[in-house]
Amino acid sequence: MKTKDKYIGVGDIAVSQLAKKYVNQVLSSRRITYGPFADSFEKEFAKLHDLKYAIFCNSGTSALQVALHALKREYKWNDGDEVLVPALTFVATVNIIIQNNLTPIFIDVDPDFFDIDPTMIEKKITKRTRAIIPVHIGGLPCDMDPIISLARKHSLRIIEDSCETILARYKGKSVGSFGDFGCFSTYAAHTLVTGVGGFICTNDPKLATLAKSLVNHGRDGIYISIDDDNVSSKKKLFSIVDKRFNFVDVGYSYRATEFEAALGLAQIRELKENVKKRRENAAYLFKGLSDLQEFLQFPKERKEAIHTYMFFPIIVRDGVSREDLVYFLEERKIETRFLLPLLSQPVYRSIFGDLESKYPVATHLSHSGFYVGCHPGLTKKNLDTIIHIFHQYFTSRKKRK
Ligand SMILES: Cc1ncc(COP(=O)(O)O)c(C=O)c1O
Secondary structure, three states: OOOOOOOOOOOOOOOOOOHHHHHHHHHHHOOOOOOOOHHHHHHHHHHOOOOEEEEEEOOOOHHHHHHHHHHHHHOOOOOOEEEEEEOOOOHHHHHHHHHHHHEEEEOOOOOOOOOHHHHHHHHOOOOOEEEEEOOOOHHHOOOHHHHHHHHHHOEEEEHHHHHHHOOOOOEEEOOOHHHHOEEEEOOOOOOOOOOOOEEEEEEEHHHHHHHHHHHHHOEEOOOOOOOOOOOOOOOHHHHHHHHHOEEOOOOOOOOEEEEEEEHHHHHHOOHHHHHHHHHHHHHHHHHHHHHEEEEOOOOOOOEEEEOOOOEEEEOOOOOOOOOHHHHHHOOOOEEEEEHHHHHHHHHHHHHHHHHHHOOOHHHHHHHHHHEEEOOOOOOOOHHHHHHHHHHHHHHHHHHOO
């Protein structure tokens, strides 16, 4: 994300008066690790997503890492067991599988919606398949019904990677509430921004306790709430204090601070408005660019889902050079990002060899796709500028021919 004001960026952070007040309250309280702001942020985030437990941690990657670790431990999987993952996602979704000593098995994606193609899943399931990680790309919930039926049929656990998708619904049900775990990110340029941050969410009390423990060095799960030591009985208090330094797992130090929570809590109050504005901006861009459909493919909305547009993805059609177009936009101060190049990463090439020839749709999208912003910080003038510069590019291209 460019910091210069003149850039039309892919993301933004709204620092309201409320956010400043909350951050100052943290400073005055001198309680900067887990405290009342994190506690309220977790409760409000869980409620908004119809979930029982939301554990705030330091990133979406940490959330995914802990969720998979918890399932591996709970269901006694072996090293090398397989986890299904889309062939188009951010590297973190795959890295956490490798870091848990499990094997990622890639599934090609849908050419219109850019997410896991349910029709490609079953043929990849083996005796060693344990879980599936559908990734809700850029604000759009995956087609969850067929994924859930396959998971049930083959006894697979589900972790939703919802790092790019907050407050979206599929058939009326919130993202993050379909699987054993739903993981979210509040990193810069996401929908709700706290700098770094993430949520591990679940409806299962046992998994919630385990995840909270893993985030906290594997500390004994009895100490999972800041109010746990507000007890009247001295005996109970001693037992809690004792357990606080009792470690039952090889855990991580993935805690976030009160500063991130304060920023998040201030924004969560405006989250519905934030998403509404994103949807309006996406509709405006779509309308303004729709006459360029012979050159560009635009995002589709599933009729059974609410898209929350973390960004506005665009795929160039055959004959259009993505690099040339992106360069033209960047030169005119419109920030872009390539659409999640995964299979071509040197690290995966060195581990798995050539993946690109096996996943044609993901390969095509990651070579032809990019995105621009559609966040609430964009003005009508910014959106008009984006639309105008796209038209300028295709007009100058026609002239060059
Ligand atoms: C699909 C996806 N998964 C996981 C992550 C990781 O989140 P974080 O950057 O908070 O670790 C991201 C981050 O952008 C993402 O896009």
